[in-house]
Amino acid sequence: MLRMPEPDQSTLARRKDIIAAMRDIVPNEGGVIVDEDQLRPYECDGLMAYRQLPMIVVLPENTGQVAAILKYCHTHKIRVVPRGAGTGLSGGALPMADAITISMMKFNRVLDIDWDNRAVVVQPGVTNLGITRAVEHKGFYYAPDPSSQIACSIGGNIAENSGGVHSLKYGLTTNNVLGVEMVTIEGEILRVGGKGLDQSGYDLLGVITGSEGLLGIVTEVTVRILRKPETARALLLGFNSSEEGGNCVARIIADGIIPGGLEMMDAPAIKATEDFVHAGYPLDVEALLLVELDGPKVEVDYLIERVGAIAKECGAVYSRISESEDERLLFWSGRKNAFPAIGRISPDYICMDGTIPRRRLAEVLTGMQVLSQRHGLRVANVFHAGDGNLHPLIMFDANQPGELERAEAFGADILKLCVEVGGVLSGEHGIGVEKRDLMPEMFTEDDMKHQERLKLAFDEDELLNPGKVFPTLHGCGELKTLHAREVANKFPDIPRF
Amino acid sequence: MTEVISPTTPEQLREAVSWALGSKNPLEIIGSGSKKTYGHSVAADHVLDLSKLTGIMFYEPEELVLSVRAGTSLAEIDALLRDKNQQFHFEPGNFPGLLADGVSDHAGTIGGLIASNLSGPRRIKVGAARDHLLGFEAISGRAEDFKSGGRVMKNVTGFDLSKLMAGSFGTLGVMHTITMKVMPCDEKTRTVLIACDDMESAGRAMTRAMGSENEVSAGAWIAQEEVGKFGMDMVTGIGSGIVALRVEGPAPSVAWRCEALRKLLADIGASEELHSANSHTFWRAVADVAPFAGGTGILWRVSVAPASGGAIAAKLVANTGGKVMMDWAGAQIWLFLPGGDAMAAKVRDIARLHDAQAVLVRAPDDIRNQVSVFHAEDAALARINAKIRENFDPEGILNPGRIGHRLTKRGDA
Numbered sequence: 001m002l003r004m005p006e007p008d009q010s011t012l013a014r015r016k017d018i019i020a021a022m023r024d025i026v027p028n029e030g031g032v033i034v035d036e037d038q039l040r041p042y043e044c045d046g047l048m049a050y051r052q053l054p055m056i057v058v059l060p061e062n063t064g065q066v067a068a069i070l071k072y073c074h075t076h077k078i079r080v081v082p083r084g085a086g087t088g089l090s091g092g093a094l095p096m097a098d099a100i101t102i103s104m105m106k107f108n109r110v111l112d113i114d115w116d117n118r119a120v121v122v123q124p125g126v127t128n129l130g131i132t133r134a135v136e137h138k139g140f141y142y143a144p145d146p147s148s149q150i151a152c153s154i155g156g157n158i159a160e161n162s163g164g165v166h167s168l169k170y171g172l173t174t175n176n177v178l179g180v181e182m183v184t185i186e187g188e189i190l191r192v193g194g195k196g197l198d199q200s201g202y203d204l205l206g207v208i209t210g211s212e213g214l215l216g217i218v219t220e221v222t223v224r225i226l227r228k229p230e231t232a233r234a235l236l237l238g239f240n241s242s243e244e245g246g247n248c249v250a251r252i253i254a255d256g257i258i259p260g261g262l263e264m265m266d267a268p269a270i271k272a273t274e275d276f277v278h279a280g281y282p283l284d285v286e287a288l289l290l291v292e293l294d295g296p297k298v299e300v301d302y303l304i305e306r307v308g309a310i311a312k313e314c315g316a317v318y319s320r321i322s323e324s325e326d327e328r329l330l331f332w333s334g335r336k337n338a339f340p341a342i343g344r345i346s347p348d349y350i351c352m353d354g355t356i357p358r359r360r361l362a363e364v365l366t367g368m369q370v371l372s373q374r375h376g377l378r379v380a381n382v383f384h385a386g387d388g389n390l391h392p393l394i395m396f397d398a399n400q401p402g403e404l405e406r407a408e409a410f411g412a413d414i415l416k417l418c419v420e421v422g423g424v425l426s427g428e429h430g431i432g433v434e435k436r437d438l439m440p441e442m443f444t445e446d447d448m449k450h451q452e453r454l455k456l457a458f459d460e461d462e463l464l465n466p467g468k469v470f471p472t473l474h475g476c477g478e479l480k481t482l483h484a485r486e487v488a489n490k491f492p493d494i495p496r497f
Numbered sequence: 498m499t500e501v502i503s504p505t506t507p508e509q510l511r512e513a514v515s516w517a518l519g520s521k522n523p524l525e526i527i528g529s530g531s532k533k534t535y536g537h538s539v540a541a542d543h544v545l546d547l548s549k550l551t552g553i554m555f556y557e558p559e560e561l562v563l564s565v566r567a568g569t570s571l572a573e574i575d576a577l578l579r580d581k582n583q584q585f586h587f588e589p590g591n592f593p594g595l596l597a598d599g600v601s602d603h604a605g606t607i608g609g610l611i612a613s614n615l616s617g618p619r620r621i622k623v624g625a626a627r628d629h630l631l632g633f634e635a636i637s638g639r640a641e642d643f644k645s646g647g648r649v650m651k652n653v654t655g656f657d658l659s660k661l662m663a664g665s666f667g668t669l670g671v672m673h674t675i676t677m678k679v680m681p682c683d684e685k686t687r688t689v690l691i692a693c694d695d696m697e698s699a700g701r702a703m704t705r706a707m708g709s710e711n712e713v714s715a716g717a718w719i720a721q722e723e724v725g726k727f728g729m730d731m732v733t734g735i736g737s738g739i740v741a742l743r744v745e746g747p748a749p750s751v752a753w754r755c756e757a758l759r760k761l762l763a764d765i766g767a768s769e770e771l772h773s774a775n776s777h778t779f780w781r782a783v784a785d786v787a788p789f790a791g792g793t794g795i796l797w798r799v800s801v802a803p804a805s806g807g808a809i810a811a812k813l814v815a816n817t818g819g820k821v822m823m824d825w826a827g828a829q830i831w832l833f834l835p836g837g838d839a840m841a842a843k844v845r846d847i848a849r850l851h852d853a854q855a856v857l858v859r860a861p862d863d864i865r866n867q868v869s870v871f872h873a874e875d876a877a878l879a880r881i882n883a884k885i886r887e888n889f890d891p892e893g894i895l896n897p898g899r900i901g902h903r904l905t906k907r908g909d910a
Binding site: 189230386446 | 513
């Protein structure tokens with residue numbers, strides 16, 4: 001069972017004072033939420049299995065207020081949980097009983113669209129899709145597109161380093177963000193990066209991205225935008241085995257083709273989505289590939305043909321090419337509705353997020369079937385096949401005693417399997433609380449201590465988002481001590497000149 | 498006398514760092530030592546030489562992944578990748594050649610490349626070296642093994658320390674194993690050359706090209722007096738300065754996009770095309786900063802918002818009398834000062850005015866001892882950076898002074 005840091009009784013005892021202080025800083029109507037019924041919507045994020053009412057919720061409206069809140073929390077040693085749109089799937093925004101949840105959703109303005117530099121400056125509460133909406137009238141878009149893009153905030157995308165179906169070709173958040181303004185727990189305002197490309201000094205932008213709210217609160221984001229490709233077409237390819245499907249993916253990439261999207265679904269996922277959206281998916285195949293090519297029309301037409309030929313060589317038993325924009329969107333509608341489709345056939349499901357070296361796919365899928373039988377639960381797979389990012393959907397019924405625990409144990413076993421074959425625990429959803437206790441599967445104590453030493457440089461008192469990412473936080477003293485075992489006084493016995 | 502320690506295994510590397518930590522002997526860390534004059538000099542009696550810590554751990558072309566020991570030479574890696582028609586997508590140039598005599602065949606090690614986060618022309622489209630580092634293993638200044646990242650393309654497991662290590666000049670840890678994303682070479686490459694002498698028009702032309710649908714993978718401006726250094730008749734034949742724009746991809750697409758670019762920028766000047774091998778040769782020379790390689794003059798690299806490149810380049814020339822080349826569609830300006838004066842105050846004043854950063858890439862030792870090589874970060878960032886450094890290398894034994902924290906704290910020269 002998930003253990004969170006014990007609530008600090010002295011903080012709880014000071015709740016009234018803290019509320020008064022927060023109201024001083026954020027006097028706006030509705031800026032400080034304290035009543036239980038109004039706190040309720042904040043009790044979880046997209047990982048709904050875990051819930052906890054926050055001590056209070058504060059909704060600041062400007063950077064000055066964020067700085068004042070954090071400075072107060074730093075002075076009075078109060079824990080803070082940053083929150084964006086609350087769509088995260090790993091519990092990164094799970095509240096704590098003794099912590100202030102800071103919601104950034106009032107930071108919802110697009111501040112500057114710099115067409116010449118192809119850069120957009122937004123506040124962190126702007127939704128991912130909101131950025132594209134702001135620039136699409138001139139033919140531009142923001143590339144990373146997590147499936148929650150209609151609701152998720154760009155600030156949350158920074159925290160999780162979100163990906164999406166187009167990340168194979170266009171990268172994750174980290175490859176598309178140019179700069180941030182971030183407030184530290186001490187209330188200091190940092191500006192990192194900008195519209196230029198390279199900066200001197202350590203790459204703080206690179207480590208802030210994906211830091212899951214443990215280093216500071218981002219108050220402004222500069223992202224790069226791209227010209228929308230002239231056209232896009234998709235192919236649906238069916239195979240008799242996931243091995244053949246996986247082989248086809250490898251062949252496409254080895255041929256030098258990097259598709260805009262390259263998705264795979266297994267038989268249970270195909271059936272569930274087809275029953276739900278009727279996208280015309282074939283039901284007699286074991287693996288379905290959705291390949292999207294984008295770019296100038298002449299390029300897309302050329303590559304569609306090449307991918308079609310490769311698929312044939314790889315034994316595709318089904319092949320359909322989108323002949324219109326409507327048909328392309330229909331192909332995608334199945335894949336994009338895979339999660340709700342599973343929701344229709346199972347009372348509950350959890351979505352895992354490991355990444356594996358692609359060539360181990362068949363082996364991992366087989367292993368997953370063995371685990372499925374062992375745990376007595378069904379699983380369906382959707383897969384960002386191009387970059388090896390698996391999303392097994394484990395089906396269960398939370399009303400049956402013990403099923404949630406079994407589903408979690410099944411999920412943990414899948415992630416262990418991913419790590420075993422050279423993969424990782426999370427491709428795009430983050431660690432949060434969900435995968436926190438699995439971190440030692442991938443990292444040694446020393447690995448994690450070095451990560452924590454980065455945190456220490458920003459937040460020595462460990463007030464920002466405690467209980468997330470690291471199974472146990474080592475105290476500042478332990479992290480800073482040099483242990484005797486680490487040092488040797490004897491000159492090493494190695495070649496020297 | 499300087500003693501050189503050359504570990505051949507990660508264990509020996511740990512032993513060496515452990516000894517340095519225990520005896521408080523700072524280490525100067527080098528790969529092949531080809532970029533020793535980039536950055537500040539390190540005050541250390543011991544050199545930790547990684548050039549014997551070599552080898553390919555694995556290379557899986559279909560998975561687009563390569564893992565090597567940090568001391569492996571870029572020449573060896575290049576040959577390996579070329580054999581499978583693959584490449585580092587960020588196309589690093591021959592930086593050592595730029596720093597030294599310009600004819601160096603010693604293009605450094607992968608460790609040195611990543612530690613200094615150097616990227617070539619394609620950086621505007623595909624990101625920097627740091628964006629292609631999938632994972633690493635290292636020994637920190639605490640003589641402890643640590644790693645981050647992995648071998649897969651998509652990974653958000655824990656803090657992304659790979660980003661921190663790229664460009665840290667060995668001041669946080671000594672990497673011994675490096676895992677990189679590699680990419681297939683494009684089927685075709687072509688370059689549109691447009692006659693253009695005026696820097697500001699060139700800047701605007703590149704901005705228009707980058708804002709178009711043509712997926713330009715590199716954009717540069719070369720002054721007329723520098724085009725001869727490319728040693729290509731087709732380039733000198735234009736008889737003026739040039740804007741160069743590259744497109745890559747499947748053959749029909751490349752032809753189509755070239756045509757579209759030439760139409761789009763017809764008002765700028767007459768245009769010409771370089772195909773395949775010529776296009777490769779041209780961008781190799783841009784990556785190597787050919788116009789200013791092979792000399793000893795002072796060289797600055799000014800990083801700016803791309804659309805302001807033309808205007809800032811013109812200003813730099815007007816104020817310093819130097820020569821410039823623009824890469825990254827204007828976002829990177831190379832400023833060459835043939836005299837002995839780095840004119841740091843002038844260069845940095847202009848940079849500051851435009852929210853840009855200036856790095857002194859090449860200068861004699863005495864100048865680098867007086868002038869901060871890197872851009873001085875503001876006080877708040879400097880504090881965070883100093884804390885990170887202290888947490889990873891508490892005794893300051895790894896490349897002390899290399900990125901000149903003492904200098905930057907004191908302020909600009």
